[in-house]
Amino acid sequence: MTSRRPNLKDYALPALRDLCVSRGWPAYRGDQIATWLYKNDVNSLEEMTNLPAELRSVLAADFELSSLEVVMTQRSTDGTAKLLLRAMDGAQIEAVLIPEERRQTLCISTQVGCPLTCSFCATGALGFTRNLRASEIVDQVLLARKQLAPDEILSNLVFMGMGEPLLNLPAVSEAIRLFTDPKGFGMAPRRITVSTVGVLPQIAPLLEVAPIHLAVSLHATTDEVRDVLVPLNKRYPIAALLETLREEPRINRRRPVFFEYTLMEGVNDSVEDARRLPKLIEGIASKVNVIPMNPHPDAPYKPPPPEVVDRFTATLHEAGIRVTLRRDRGRDIDAACGQLANRAPRKAAEIASNAIS
Ligand code: SAH
Secondary structure, eight states, rough: OOOOOOBBBGHHHHHHHHHHTTTTSTTHHHHHHHHHIIIIIOOSGOOOTOOHHHHHHHHHOOOOOOOEEEEEEEEEEEEEEEEEEEETTTTTEEEEEEEOOSSEEOOOOOOEEEOOOTTOOOHHHHHHEOOHHHHHHHHHHHHHHHOOOOOOOOOOOEEOOSSSSGHHHHHHHHHHHHHHOTTTTOOOGGEEEEEEEEEEHHHHHHHHHSSSSSEEEOOOHHHHEEEEEEOGGGGGGGHHHHHHHHHTTTTTOOOOOOOOEOOOOSSSHHHHHHHHHHHTTTTTTTTEEEOOOOOOOOOOOOOHHHHHHHHHHHHHHHHTOOOOOOOOOOOEEEEOOTOOOOOHHHHOOOHHHHHHH
């Protein structure tokens, strides 16, 4: 196994300054390092030419600077790009770059696999290996930025890749601090969305980090159905989840919560579901994103026919809910929601074994 020295990208700015001070250097050296790493895209200490040589050599001895490498990039016919990335210990994760007319969104992972075993999600079927470090979350953004054309900027970030962000809050928080710090990536917090199935005790601590958007994977209107789709519902049932959101002062009309609702035929797509949902979320400043199920071999569910999807969204709309139907992006390369499962290497292996058999 490779050495596991700490990585300079594990530290947001306050910590980076403290690190310099603790070694006898002025705090502003931390700011200079951040500028090199996040604004100038430099990935070696030698290139940080305004740092004293002695500081560069002590840091080089004690810290890593890279945490991930690109194994493969796949481009969808719709322009979506999926990056397969490898960590120092060999663990593999995925990040998905989604180009739209006026924005470039990156979907990033927070864990290697996921412990939550949601029955419709391909990542859940992988099992759980470990949490990502802050540096590994940050490097997804740095590596994805290199895929952009010179006139494009990465405008939005969604924590909707592999893993459950609220089960890795320390690293997720440190990464968010770097993304939003003007001395780091300088992104507007409202352009960052963190999605959770609802790990209730961690919601307030997350929203304290920065005024980001929260997305909640709801997917059902009864505990009976949600217990099956999202097993963590047995611990934090729908009523408790919605009560937490209703009482959260940081969720308001200016910063609504986004409810995600993956529609599965015959499971959660009934007229009763569509009528129950607005009543359930009444009083919570929110928008609803309806996502027809992206089918994959590890789950027995399918998307409903288009007329059922339309009826569902129309019923919500008539009840005064702000609802959007999320378009599929990158389905042909298994990059759509819930399809991230490092399938490409498996596919490559299948092709290779077919070729020799
Ligand atoms: N664990 C967090 C972060 C991952 S977000 C969470 O679940 O919120 C991934 C999003 O894709 C979630 O809203 C998830 O419910 C959705 N999703 C998972 N599998 C899907 C599938 N097969 N089709 C469509 N959406 C899916």
